[in-house]
Amino acid sequence: MRLNYPTNVKIVKVPCTGRVDTLLILKTFESGVDGVYLAGCLEGECHFLRGNLRAKKRVQYVKTLLEEVGLGSGRVEMYNMSSAQGQRFAEVAREMTEKIRALGPSPVKKKKGAVNP
Amino acid sequence: MIVANRKSLEEILTMLKPYKKILLLGCNECVTVSATGGEREVGVLASELKISRAKDGEEIEIREHTLERQCDHEYIDQIHPFIGDYEVILSMACGAGIQYVAETYRDKTVLPAVNTTFLGVTLEQGVWSERCQGCGECVLHMTGGICPIARCAKSLLNGPCGGSSNGKCEVDKDLECAWQLIIDRLKALNQLDKYEEIIPIKDWRTSRDGGPRKRVREDLKLL
Amino acid sequence: MKTKSNIERILESGQLVVTSECGPPRGADAEVIRKKGKLLQGAVDAVNVTDNQTSVVRMSSFSACLILKEMGFDPILQMVCRDRNRIAIQSDILGAAALGINNILCLTGDHQKFGDHPRAKNVFDMDSIQLIQTVKTMRDDGKFLEGEELKGRPMLFIGAAENPFADPFEIRAARLGKKAKAGVEFLQTQCIYNIPRFEKWMEMVRDRGLHEKVAILAGVTPFKSVGMARYMKNSVPGMDVPDEMIERLKGVPKEKQSEEGIKICVETIQRLKELPGIRGIHIMAIEWEEKVREIAEMAGLLPRPQIM
Numbered sequence: 001m002r003l004n005y006p007t008n009v010k011i012v013k014v015p016c017t018g019r020v021d022t023l024l025i026l027k028t029f030e031s032g033v034d035g036v037y038l039a040g041c042l043e044g045e046c047h048f049l050r051g052n053l054r055a056k057k058r059v060q061y062v063k064t065l066l067e068e069v070g071l072g073s074g075r076v077e078m079y080n081m082s083s084a085q086g087q088r089f090a091e092v093a094r095e096m097t098e099k100i101r102a103l104g105p106s107p108v109k110k111k112k113g114a115v116n117p
Numbered sequence: 118m119i120v121a122n123r124k125s126l127e128e129i130l131t132m133l134k135p136y137k138k139i140l141l142l143g144c145n146e147c148v149t150v151s152a153t154g155g156e157r158e159v160g161v162l163a164s165e166l167k168i169s170r171a172k173d174g175e176e177i178e179i180r181e182h183t184l185e186r187q188c189d190h191e192y193i194d195q196i197h198p199f200i201g202d203y204e205v206i207l208s209m210a211c212g213a214g215i216q217y218v219a220e221t222y223r224d225k226t227v228l229p230a231v232n233t234t235f236l237g238v239t240l241e242q243g244v245w246s247e248r249c250q251g252c253g254e255c256v257l258h259m260t261g262g263i264c265p266i267a268r269c270a271k272s273l274l275n276g277p278c279g280g281s282s283n284g285k286c287e288v289d290k291d292l293e294c295a296w297q298l299i300i301d302r303l304k305a306l307n308q309l310d311k312y313e314e315i316i317p318i319k320d321w322r323t324s325r326d327g328g329p330r331k332r333v334r335e336d337l338k339l340l
Numbered sequence: 341m342k343t344k345s346n347i348e349r350i351l352e353s354g355q356l357v358v359t360s361e362c363g364p365p366r367g368a369d370a371e372v373i374r375k376k377g378k379l380l381q382g383a384v385d386a387v388n389v390t391d392n393q394t395s396v397v398r399m400s401s402f403s404a405c406l407i408l409k410e411m412g413f414d415p416i417l418q419m420v421c422r423d424r425n426r427i428a429i430q431s432d433i434l435g436a437a438a439l440g441i442n443n444i445l446c447l448t449g450d451h452q453k454f455g456d457h458p459r460a461k462n463v464f465d466m467d468s469i470q471l472i473q474t475v476k477t478m479r480d481d482g483k484f485l486e487g488e489e490l491k492g493r494p495m496l497f498i499g500a501a502e503n504p505f506a507d508p509f510e511i512r513a514a515r516l517g518k519k520a521k522a523g524v525e526f527l528q529t530q531c532i533y534n535i536p537r538f539e540k541w542m543e544m545v546r547d548r549g550l551h552e553k554v555a556i557l558a559g560v561t562p563f564k565s566v567g568m569a570r571y572m573k574n575s576v577p578g579m580d581v582p583d584e585m586i587e588r589l590k591g592v593p594k595e596k597q598s599e600e601g602i603k604i605c606v607e608t609i610q611r612l613k614e615l616p617g618i619r620g621i622h623i624m625a626i627e628w629e630e631k632v633r634e635i636a637e638m639a640g641l642l643p644r645p646q647i648m
Contacts, residue, residue, distance in 0.1 A: 319465075
């Protein structure tokens with residue numbers, strides 16, 4: 001389809017969003033990323049039945065943790081889309097990038113003096 | 118198992134304020150099963166602490182370590198070789214474990230990262246519920262296997278009180294009335310006549326009221 | 341006669357007993373009690389004095405009892421198990437009896453969660469049934485709970501409360517049976533609005549012959565408004581307010597609702613006092629003591645028998 005999406009989005013491939021646990025998301029923030037979003041299958045269409053639903057709950061939990069540590073809950077989101085929705089994938093990448101850009105760079109990275117990935 | 122709750126990050130950060138080198142100590146027993154202070158929770162707390170400190174441009178060094186148990190000397194001794202490298206121990210075990218670590222390393226500050234809450238069971242993944250208060254004199258044979266001491270908000274032995282409504286406790290609409298459960302169970306067991314007997318005033322000496330408790334089995338002692 | 345209780349005296353004479361209640365103030369002003377007392381004078385045979393009801397701190401029941409006693413009342417000392425262990429309970433029983441209190445009402449007590457000090461530690465060393473046993477042991481056996489002799493028995497007439505509308509309904513009479521076995525002599529019920537259900541409870545009580553062992557005083561509370569009726573129905577644990585009662589209050593204009601509430605209360609009393617096994621009426625006019633006399637009058641409960 002040759003769709004464009006922002007180059008700052010780095011993709012980490014997992015077999016299912018159900019594979020993503022709390023600590024994995026936290027570790028990315030520890031390393032200085034500005035935001036994380038999960039692109040799971042459409043609800044009700046999980047190949048493993050409930051993987052995307054569990055991921056959704058974990059994202060909610062991580063939001064509370066990010067709030068606790070002072071990064072703010074807006075830096076993590078859950079999205080659902082099917083593998084046939086390339087258009088949607090690009091749209092979400094742009095939407096999330098805009099959202100995070102508005103929030104500004106992660107204070108973790110700023111203090112560490114890391115370079116923009 | 119013993120069920121606990123993680124303290125808020127804010128409270129933990131306040132306790133840790135003076136320290137830079139922290140040994141974060143998990144426990145592989147009850148608090149692992151109740152998802153409060155096992156290896157995973159140690160990882161999450163360590164990450165939270167690092168992010169918080171990094172955000173404020175402050176240094177922190179955390180060693181994550183989870184012991185098989187924090188309530189037995191042979192495991193607590195395992196941290197002896199590297200304990201000197203850390204200023205403080207932040208323990209995620211239950212209150213017993215935290216204290217035993219503190220008793221073992223008397224010159225170290227040991228801080229609690231969890232609030233120990235109750236002796237309970239897993240109702241379903243992620244949900245735990247209290248069952249026992251360790252009163253030291255079990256009455257379950259008289260109450261259909263349901264404990265009025267731990268599960269009735271007023272610990273009534275001849276309940277239910279007047280606040281039992283539609284099977285729920287007056288204290289909380291989501292809380293089951295222990296005496297409703299007891300009556301239902303006695304009925305199912307065809308033992309409702311047991312309810313007619315007055316259970317006498319409890320001897321609380323066996324409970325915490327008698328002072329801290331200790332148990333000795335001479336036959337098991339090595340010396 | 342075991343005691344100098346006015347309730348016991350009137351019960352023995354075979355007449356209906358009328359009691360009411362008086363909630364002590366949230367402060368040290370004795371005048372509040374005296375004012376409430378004046379409203380009840382001559383309208384009732386004994387007055388319950390609540391013990392930090394709904395777990396809200398108030399002047400102690402014992403002190404308020406003494407103030408009423410000075411006015412010529414026969415107060416009923418309410419005692420809950422929430423705030424005292426067996427040492428304090430026995431001590432307070434002795435103290436109350438020593439100063440001329442003749443009646444005690446043994447209660448479990450509301451959980452402190454509902455009150456103004458929800459962070460408090462509760463006691464519940466014993467429950468209401470065990471408290472009845474405690475008073476009886478002290479009075480009739482002259483012994484403390486651990487079996488030691490006491491000198492000067494506390495001659496208290498022993499009462500308790502029961503909520504016929506709480507669950508599980510099937511054991512409510514059995515629970516009264518336990519109280520009877522423990523030694524209770526009079527019983528005041530929770531406010532009765534659902535008469536058919538109360539009658540069913542009384543049937544269970546009579547089947548066990550409990551009405552002969554315990555004098556049952558039926559509890560009533562007048563509604564001030566439809567709002568109060570709704571609140572009682574929805575927010576007070578263990579309260580059974582039938583919908584038709586709310587409809588009836590709704591059917592009259594706002595300014596007439598309190599009058600209608602009094603009417604309902606009087607009708608209720610008239611039905612209750614005819615029920616076999618009912619030995620008295622307990623009128624709980626919550627912060628509405630001025631209406632007790634009117635209710636008693638309209639229900640044909642006045643004049644009260646002369647004391648002494």
